[in-house]
Amino acid sequence: MGATVMMGTKKVLDKATGKLVDCDATRCPHAIDGINYSPFAAFGGWTGGINAKADDKVKQAGYDFLSYMNQAAQSNVDVTIGWTGYNPYRNSQLDNLEPWIKAGFTEESAKNYLGAIKDSLNNPNMASDLKIPGTAEYQGVVLDRELARFLAGEITAEEAVANVETGWEEITERFGRDEQKNLYKSSLGITN
Known part of the structure; x- marks a missing residue:
């Protein structure tokens, strides 16, 4: 098993004609070997919020919790545990293989998995979730x-x-x- 950037295509939609046409340097400036990739960053990540009208102690507890969960010491472990739902989101989580190997990955599988994520996040064609009402x-x-x-x-x-x-x-x-x-x-x- 392995991980890879989402599949690409050698054809794109020509808006003027409504037809699929071959990629070229103008239509697909970021294509790799003639294949245009557009990785999808589904879900866009986790967020946390604290109600401004909450009691000050509740606000502080909420802040402390969110801070704890996002500090490298905790989050670098959490991303390696499948049941947390977290994916790597820090450069340190993408570059440091040690936590992944401690979690049971082989060096090869960690490099493969993290490499696919890095390649996707760094792709200039990366698409994110739709951000409109509905x-x-x-x-x-x-x-x-x-x-x-x-x-x-x-x-x-x-x-x-x-x-x-x-x-x-x-x-x-x-x-x-x-x-x-x-x-x-x-x-x-x-x-x-």
């Missing part, structure tokens, strides 16, 4: 439901695609197409 509905309701129906053999691939498109259009219209576009652009740092 994301849970787009992905967690409509997409998941139709994908499950397709995998169960209830519907064809074409029906799944049509159902996803219909569901996504309904969500987009409910939140407002222009507002969704503007929020999506903002999430990507696009100002025009």
Whole structure:
């Protein structure tokens, strides 16, 4: 078993024609050996928050807990334990093999696993979760439901695609197409 960067493709969508076309240096400037990779940073990481209206002792306890969980001494161990749900997020966790080997990885498997994560995080095409209202509905309701129906053999691939498109259009219209576009652009740092 091993880890690798998410699969890539030699073709990309030409927006003008709506057709798949071969990658070239202009269309896929970050392609590697003609393959355009776009690793997906699913879930985007953990966050913690403390209610501003909480009692001062509760705020301090919350801060102390979040601080403890994120300090290298604790977090460097937690990322090596599968049941914590943490993935490596510090450079030290990606570069130091020792905690991984102590957790049962071989040196080779630790290098493979951490290398795939580093390659993904450093890829200029890395994609993150959708950050607009309705994301849970787009992905967690409509997409998941139709994908499950397709995998169960209830519907064809074409029906799944049509159902996803219909569901996504309904969500987009409910939140407002222009507002969704503007929020999506903002999430990507696009100002025009």
